[in-house]
Amino acid sequence: MLFRSCAIVLLAGSVLIAGCRAPGNRGAAVSRHPSQPPLAFNHSAGEGFQESDAAIAASWEKSADKNADLESLIDAHAHYAAGVVHEINLDPESALEDYYKAALLDPTNQALVLDVSQQFLQAKRPEKALELLANASTNSAASSGLFAELGFVYAKLGRTNESIAADRAAIRKDPRSLAGYQSLYLDYVSSRQISQIWSLLNEAGSVKGVNAEFLIGLAELYFNFGREQPAQKEKGNERALAALQRADKLKPSELRLQLRLADGFNALNKTDDAARIYESIVKQLPDTSPQYDSVHAKLADIYLHNHDSKRASEQLEAIVRDNPTDAQTYYLLGSIAYDGTNYTKAVEYFSNAILFNPDFEPAYYNLARAQLGVERGEDALGTLDKARRRFPQSFTGEYLSGVACSQQKDFTNALQHFTTAEVLAKNTDPQLLTDGFYFEIGAACERVADYAQAEKYFLKSLQLAPNSPETLNYLGYMWAEHDQKLDQAHDYIAKALKTEPRSAAYLDSMAWVLYKQHQPKAALDYALKAIQYSPEQDATLYDHLGDIYAALGEKDRARQAWSKSVSLETNDSVRKKLESSK
DSSP states (O other), X not given: OOOOOOEEXXXXXXXXXXXXXXXXXXXXXXXXXXXSOOOSSSSOOSOOOOOOHHHHHHHHHHHHHHOSOHHHHHHHHHHHXXXXXXHHTTOHHHHHHHHHHHHHHOTTOHHHHHHHHHHHHHTTOHHHHHHHHHHHHTSTTOOHHHHHHHHHHHHHTTOHHHHHHHHHHHHHHOTTOHHHHHHHHHHHHHTTOHHHHHHHHHHHHTOSSXXXXXHHHHHHHHHHHHHHOGGGHHHHHHHHHHHHHHHHHTOOOOHHHXXXXXXHHHHTTOHHHHXXXXXXXXXXXXXXXXXXXXXXXXXXXHHHHXXXXXXXHHHHHHHHHHOTTOHHHXXXXXXXXXXXXXXXXXXXXXXXXXXXXXXXXXXXXXXXXXXXXXXXXXXXHHHHHHHHHHXXXXXXHHHHHHHHHHHTTOHHHHHHXXXXXXXXXXXXOGGGOOHHHHHHHHHHHHHTTOHHHHHHHHHHHHHHOTTOHHHHHHHHXXXXXXXXXXXXXXXXXXXXXXXXXXXXXXXXXXXXXXXXXXXXXXXXHHHHHHHHHOSSOOHHHHHHHHHHHHHTTOHHHHHHHHHHHHHHSOOXXXXXXXXXXX
């Protein structure tokens, strides 16, 4: 048991030791028990008995004036003091036995009765808890909370009818205390009296003058009911929202209630209301609060859901300022930066994620992706080699290695990695073999002049994504370049152009296939548009334009186009055409 410092108080000629925090959770009558179904959105749902040992002492002070049997009260004090001594001496069983005797001798001290009964429950001795609570319940001043606890213990012992009776007594004692409703709710759930639950919750909802905590707890009950009974979910969530809105109007000042309120709105997808309250909470929370990171994370999640990456990043940055070694948060920041194409920042964040958690496998692959985004293929290969040494061989690692090699124009090694990735995926998860994967391996095959394999992979890609303009164009251009399947190449490129009519690459491909089909006049228009829409001057576009002009017999314009091509990029083939045209 946990011992805290104590104060000695002289009362009625006996020694009372007060201020010792007895062990155990002094949470809500319902929510503190691990066997119950969850009631809260993210926190304990009960109103709670937060009596301290000072409350136990205060109860005894009142009892001293009223209790006719002063001798019993003195004996109760003595047993309590003995319990504290046993606790100091690290003898929890003897301490509990003396606390039990003290509570039995003075059933009017409800703070003590509740505390000791809870300790018996934690010690898996519910029959002793029942003895104390039943004894205390005969007192006319017994509280609603005590009856709710009694109901819970009856339920734990399988005595449902007596549990319901005790919970009903709790509600009669104080209709504005939620503990009785919570305990009775659990009775009805465990005994499958579903028809009784609605009337109980509506009864609680009709009580006037309740505080925000009551309303938030009621909302949690409605929400839980809807979650447990899918047919009632819509109605339950509707009532839960109404209760939360009532609580919101009361403007609870306690942070724990504000947090439960925000969590409730968040669970019901009322993210604007949730964000408003979370934003207020983060302004009040000190950096040292255990809730600090959690609230910022919830706000970040809401902002991401609403596609507000900037504000999400601000919340995550607050977390890493508070906890600069939080690898998961760096990873999330990296993902946001990557999605926003800020690859330089993404590299920084993913690198930090790996620094503070070297076993964070996905961070290696996303770091490599970000490095590829800033065209640092060699760095990406280094990152992937580190991952390969630390983790089992994976599809993602091999695929990205293939992309990195392709970026380095090392297409032979790229194919080796792609082929390994394909084998791994076929044996583990064939869904990884997407149209994009087949496009990448097809492009690598084309670059090593294995056109048959390239065609096979491009066609596989088109089976998965028949309207992919990039694949349609690449395959169509490859066929045209090698004077193969020109009619089909024309159809594929036309389909790509229909999707992106101002793509310089697709316009050039159409010009080239028309040229190959001996239609230079029709090709000229596409070649000129390709140059017009190209974001930068491209040697290949001018080379093709020169060939088209030459086919039209316009030698001067052909020379001008080839000359421009050579000025942009040295090419022996184009230079020879330029020299032979003189």
